[in-house]
Amino acid sequence: MHLTDNQLNEYLDEATNERAQIESHLSSCDECAARLSTLQSLFVEIESLPEQALTRNLAAPFTLRPSLPVPQLPTFLTLTVILQAAIALIVLIIAAPFVIQLIPAIEMPSLPNIFSQLQSQWTSWLDILSTFQVPSIPEIPILEMSSLAFVLAGVSVLWILGNGLLLRNQMK
Amino acid sequence: MNAPSDRDLILQARRGEAEAFGELVTRYQTSVFNVCYRILHERGEAEDLAQEAFIRAYDRIHIFDIEREFGPWIRRVAANLCLNHLESQKVTTEIDDERDADSAQLPEAVQEVSERSEQIRSALASLPANYRIIVELRHYQEMSYDEIANELNIPLSDVKSHLFRARKLLAEKLHAPD
Numbered sequence: 001m002h003l004t005d006n007q008l009n010e011y012l013d014e015a016t017n018e019r020a021q022i023e024s025h026l027s028s029c030d031e032c033a034a035r036l037s038t039l040q041s042l043f044v045e046i047e048s049l050p051e052q053a054l055t056r057n058l059a060a061p062f063t064l065r066p067s068l069p070v071p072q073l074p075t076f077l078t079l080t081v082i083l084q085a086a087i088a089l090i091v092l093i094i095a096a097p098f099v100i101q102l103i104p105a106i107e108m109p110s111l112p113n114i115f116s117q118l119q120s121q122w123t124s125w126l127d128i129l130s131t132f133q134v135p136s137i138p139e140i141p142i143l144e145m146s147s148l149a150f151v152l153a154g155v156s157v158l159w160i161l162g163n164g165l166l167l168r169n170q171m172k
Numbered sequence: 173m174n175a176p177s178d179r180d181l182i183l184q185a186r187r188g189e190a191e192a193f194g195e196l197v198t199r200y201q202t203s204v205f206n207v208c209y210r211i212l213h214e215r216g217e218a219e220d221l222a223q224e225a226f227i228r229a230y231d232r233i234h235i236f237d238i239e240r241e242f243g244p245w246i247r248r249v250a251a252n253l254c255l256n257h258l259e260s261q262k263v264t265t266e267i268d269d270e271r272d273a274d275s276a277q278l279p280e281a282v283q284e285v286s287e288r289s290e291q292i293r294s295a296l297a298s299l300p301a302n303y304r305i306i307v308e309l310r311h312y313q314e315m316s317y318d319e320i321a322n323e324l325n326i327p328l329s330d331v332k333s334h335l336f337r338a339r340k341l342l343a344e345k346l347h348a349p350d
Contacts, residue, residue, distance in 0.1 A: 009336045013310070015317050042343050046311050049292050050285075051206045055215065058201040058223050062194030062230070 003032045008039055178242045185233050193233065197226050200243055204250045210312065211254040211304050213297035221257060225250040244313065248323060251308050255324075258301035295345040303338035310335055 003011075003025055010016040026033050109117075176184070176192075178199070184192030204225055208218035229236070229246050236245070296304060309315045309323060317335075321328045 005336060005340070006332065009332075009339065013317070013335075038343070038347075039339070042339060042346070043311070045288075045292060045346065046296075046307070046342065049210065049289055051202060052209055052215075054201060054205050054219060054222075056219060057198075058205070058219070058226055059194040059197035061223075061227075062190045062197055 002029065003035075005035075008032070008036050011036070012039060012043060179238055182233060182236065182238060182242065185230070190230075193226075193230050196242060200246055201226070203243065204246055207247050207250045207308060207312065208254050210293070210296060211251065211301075211308055212257070213293055217257070218254075221253050222250055225253050228253070247313055248309075251305060251313070252323075255301060255305045258304075291346060292342075295342050298345060299338050299341060303334050303341070306331060306334045307338050307342075 003022060007016065007018065007022055011019065011022050016022065026036060176195070178196060181192045181196045185196070201222065205218055205222040208221045208225075209215065212218045212221065225246060229249060236242075296307065299307065305324065306320060309320045310317075315323065317328055317331050320331045320335075324331070
């Protein structure tokens with residue numbers, strides 16, 4: 001009795017427990033040995049298929065990521081800035097001798113005077129703050145909300161609106 | 173300096189370095205494309221699905237088991253994509269006319285090999301989609317019957333019967349008298 005196709009396939013796939021029996025049969029049966037050889041040739045043919053080359057680089061979407069453009073000022077603005085800087089420098093050079101002449105004429109207040117002025121300013125500010133009263137927020141009788149709750153609600157609405165404006169572009 | 177291992181590249185890709193994943197693609201793109209080309213037998217589609225396989229892999233890079241080998245895994249992803257594609261199409265694959273446009277200019281021996289390769293590709297392409305995928309997994313990805321059954325979620329008996337029938341059909345086509 002000859003080997004079945006399944007037995008030959010499983011033998012070549014190394015997926016059989018009857019290996020010894022199959023080999024014993026093959027050694028004495030030319031017909032089955034020839035069938036095995038034909039099947040083996042088919043395996044070789046299938047597996048010898050050469051690899052084909054790609055016509056495009058599949059890595060490109062991952063490696064050729066466009067770099068972010070560096071923000072640059074318009075040319076006219078750059079030129080204007082340079083021109084302004086140059087004019088300012090020339091003016092400084094021209095004005096420098098006059099400024100040096102004027103400096104001694106200016107009466108500079110002494111350091112203790114400056115401190116005493118600052119101290120008096122600070123005291124007057126403290127006086128104003130001590131007498132300052134925050135105007136009471138009118139209560140809304142219909143909603144029976146306290147002024148604190150009203151302020152919190154207002155801040156929450158503003159916060160939500162602010163976030164909405166910030167996320168507007170991302171939601172598009 | 174040694175080239176980074178696949179594992180290193182995967183870890184870099186997980187940190188958001190797309191170029192590291194690009195290096196992985198460069199390493200495996202030819203083998204992944206050939207998986208698709210053997211199954212689909214159409215160059216454009218094969219390249220598109222190979223690209224799709226890499227995009228899916230990139231999306232799943234954070235859940236990829238780092239202990240597994242990337243090459244066999246991505247080839248399996250590609251094979252499954254092709255199978256799904258064929259099942260959704262359910263059309264006979266047409267011969268890619270452009271693939272051997274220059275074969276007439278090749279030396280005789282090379283031309284013979286090229287023609288035989290083309291016959292094998294055509295024979296593979298003529299198989300039903302579920303046979304084709306099993307031939308791919310067994311002969312080119314060297315998976316065992318059990319692995320194929322697990323991969324395709326089909327009984328072991330189906331794996332064997334589809335594979336043996338596929339081989340019989342291939343033998344008939346390839347060894348048929350001209």
